[in-house]
Amino acid sequence: xxxxxxxxxxxxxxxxxxxxxxxxxxxxxxxxxxxxxxxxxxxxxxxxxxxxxxxxxxxxxxxxxxxxxxxxxxxxxxxxxxxxxxxxxxxxxxxxxxxxxxxxxxxxxxxxxxxxxxxxxxxxxxxxxxxxxxxxxxxxxxxxxxxxxxxxxxxxxxxxxxxxxxxxxxxxxxxxxxxxxxxxxxxxxxxxxxxxxxxxxxxxxxxxxxxxxxxxxxxxxxxxxxxxxxxxxxxxxxxxxxxxxxxxxxxxxxxxxxxxxxxxxxxxxxxxxxxxxxxxxxxxxxxxxxxxxxxxxxxxxxxxx
Amino acid sequence: xxxxxxxxxxxxxxxxxxxxxxxxxxxxxxxxxxxxxxxxxxxxxxxxxxxxxxxxxxxxxxxxxxxxxxxxxxxxxxxxxxxxxxxxxxxxxxxxxxxxxxxxxxxxxxxxxxxxxxxxxxxxxxxxxxxxxxxxxxxxxxxxxxxxxxxxxxxxxxxxxxxxxxxxxxxxxxxxxxxxxxxxxxxxxxxxxxxxxxxxxxxxxxxxxxxxxxxxxxxxxxxxxxxxxxxxxxxxxxxxxxxxxxxxxxxxxxxxxxxxxxxxxxxxxxxxxxxxxxxxxxxxxxxxxxxxxxxxxxxxxxxxx
Numbered sequence: 001x002x003x004x005x006x007x008x009x010x011x012x013x014x015x016x017x018x019x020x021x022x023x024x025x026x027x028x029x030x031x032x033x034x035x036x037x038x039x040x041x042x043x044x045x046x047x048x049x050x051x052x053x054x055x056x057x058x059x060x061x062x063x064x065x066x067x068x069x070x071x072x073x074x075x076x077x078x079x080x081x082x083x084x085x086x087x088x089x090x091x092x093x094x095x096x097x098x099x100x101x102x103x104x105x106x107x108x109x110x111x112x113x114x115x116x117x118x119x120x121x122x123x124x125x126x127x128x129x130x131x132x133x134x135x136x137x138x139x140x141x142x143x144x145x146x147x148x149x150x151x152x153x154x155x156x157x158x159x160x161x162x163x164x165x166x167x168x169x170x171x172x173x174x175x176x177x178x179x180x181x182x183x184x185x186x187x188x189x190x191x192x193x194x195x196x197x198x199x200x201x202x203x204x205x206x207x208x209x210x211x212x213x214x215x216x217x218x219x220x221x222x223x224x225x226x227x228x229x230x231x232x233x234x235x236x237x238x239x240x241x242x243x244x245x246x247x248x249x250x251x252x253x254x255x256x257x258x259x260x261x262x263x264x265x266x267x268x269x270x271x272x273x274x275x276x277x278x279x280x281x282x283x284x285x286x287x288x289x290x291x292x293x294x295x296x297x298x299x300x301x302x303x304x305x
Numbered sequence: 306x307x308x309x310x311x312x313x314x315x316x317x318x319x320x321x322x323x324x325x326x327x328x329x330x331x332x333x334x335x336x337x338x339x340x341x342x343x344x345x346x347x348x349x350x351x352x353x354x355x356x357x358x359x360x361x362x363x364x365x366x367x368x369x370x371x372x373x374x375x376x377x378x379x380x381x382x383x384x385x386x387x388x389x390x391x392x393x394x395x396x397x398x399x400x401x402x403x404x405x406x407x408x409x410x411x412x413x414x415x416x417x418x419x420x421x422x423x424x425x426x427x428x429x430x431x432x433x434x435x436x437x438x439x440x441x442x443x444x445x446x447x448x449x450x451x452x453x454x455x456x457x458x459x460x461x462x463x464x465x466x467x468x469x470x471x472x473x474x475x476x477x478x479x480x481x482x483x484x485x486x487x488x489x490x491x492x493x494x495x496x497x498x499x500x501x502x503x504x505x506x507x508x509x510x511x512x513x514x515x516x517x518x519x520x521x522x523x524x525x526x527x528x529x530x531x532x533x534x535x536x537x538x539x540x541x542x543x544x545x546x547x548x549x550x551x552x553x554x555x556x557x558x559x560x561x562x563x564x565x566x567x568x569x570x571x572x573x574x575x576x577x578x579x580x581x582x583x584x585x586x587x588x589x590x591x592x593x594x595x596x597x598x599x600x601x602x603x604x605x606x607x608x609x610x
């Protein structure tokens with residue numbers, strides 16, 4: 001049971017990015033640019049945006065936070081997206097989700113230049129992923145792929161199980177694994193034989209947001225367990241059921257615990273697993289930086305980008 | 306073992322289309338229009354195109370075949386696509402594949418207006434399928450879905466197995482089944498436990514182009530078997546192995562036989578199956594007509610189209 005440490009994988013990725021950015025900034029006379037558009041002030045979004053800004057700063061990516069009031073009309077938001085599409089200082093533009101419910105998020109995402117869609121949520125980029133063409137890969141699944149590569153987990157011919165079918169994680173993850181020649185099954189809330197499905201999988205990617213739903217009894221010995229869930233536990237009996245002693249201590253200190261979708265006891269049966277916290281969660285922002293850099297390279301005409 | 310007859314399903318679809326087209330043509334003053342762009346003269350393409358023209362004519366869809374010489378440059382083809390994109394008489398534009406190898410097919414498909422992409426191969430439409438948004442569904446998987454609906458095959462919570470991962474059939478089929486709440490597995494040439502996978506599936510969609518590769522021993526009794534393969538058999542021993550007596554008689558008359566990817570003996574174990582020929586193959590052109598009509602309805606602002 002080897003933990004796949006987000007920090008370790010990220011460190012290597014960041015070092016590589018930093019080197020490239022130093023070199024490119026000299027060569028091309030400007031750093032990669034990332035604009036983050038935030039409408040209204042959702043508290044969780046605010047802290048995500050902050051961590052994105054910090055990462056960009058650390059790597060030498062020029063990032064700008066553009067804020068619009070929560071009561072902005074669709075036309076106002078689209079006007080801002082248009083401005084960012086056209087502004088050559090930005091290689092990547094990110095529209096922070098969720099948008100206020102008064103706005104049609106799809107309409108706004110559709111309006112983003114797919115060549116600047118650093119989140120990879122534009123239909124063009126999701127479609128290109130399906131047909132294995134060069135596009136932009138959504139950050140969380142891409143981060144998982146990089147972790148699998150870092151730990152040299154073989155994928156071709158393996159049984160991969162994706163739990164969850166969101167367009168942010170589950171569906172693009174399934175496409176990525178399929179493109180790497182895994183046999184891929186997607187399970188979800190309507191799946192009737194989940195335990196049976198999990199028991200046959202060589203690789204499990206759990207992304208449903210249900211604390212500890214994959215239990216030790218379900219998993220195949222030696223499986224690779226990737227846990228995308230980040231669940232906030234505030235009840236003691238839940239913490240007792242779902243946490244190992246260390247995290248339980250933390251629960252007692254802080255009054256809450258963080259657990260994944262996979263019960264930590266299951267990790268003991270795994271060959272490799274991603275801890276929660278400290279696993280997949282550390283990769284998403286890192287891949288946003290990688291995507292920004294890739295879009296910059298394409299804009300600058302760097303070969304093979 | 307009930308055969309799912311392409312002819313029967315198609316008949317209902319065509320009747321519905323014809324009624325709508327008569328009504329709309331009166332209401333809006335023009336029939337739906339379909340342009341088929343063919344570059345060069347591939348013989349197989351020619352006969353497909355002919356069957357599309359016949360179907361359009363039968364339903365009252367105005368179809369035009371636009372031919373360009375095989376030696377056309379990319380710029381010339383793009384110019385023609387642009388003209389068809391802008392021509393308001395055409396609701397659907399189809400670029401007949403394969404294109405001559407001198408041309409970059411993706412570049413040309415990307416240039417097609419996604420709102421006229423009647424084949425559903427534009428990345429925008431493939432992406433919209435992934436995220437369950439209104440787009441255009443590729444004809445063969447859409448035809449299979451309509452057959453499943455016609456025979457009232459339940460999909461939610463069922464184990465569906467898609468054999469093959471092409472962007473024309475396998476991948477969009479997997480998305481469609483997932484959107485209908487099936488648990489979906491995609492298998493392909495690199496899958497290591499194919500027989501085992503097939504044995505657990507409630508619904509098998511075989512789209513690999515390997516005659517008789519799904520055998521009777523593999524399938525679960527009562528499964529629904531959808532056969533997309535159309536394989537041309539010209540050797541007697543193959544025909545003897547893969548054909549039932551009727552098709553074998555035809556082999557002796559014509560010197561060839563047509564078989565699917567599923568061995569006909571497997572159909573005997575199925576609850577429902579699509580015969581080859583006479584099953585899925587009859588649906589593709591029909592769904593092209595349905596897609597043309599849907600695009601027409603959208604252009605005309607018909608509600609719910």
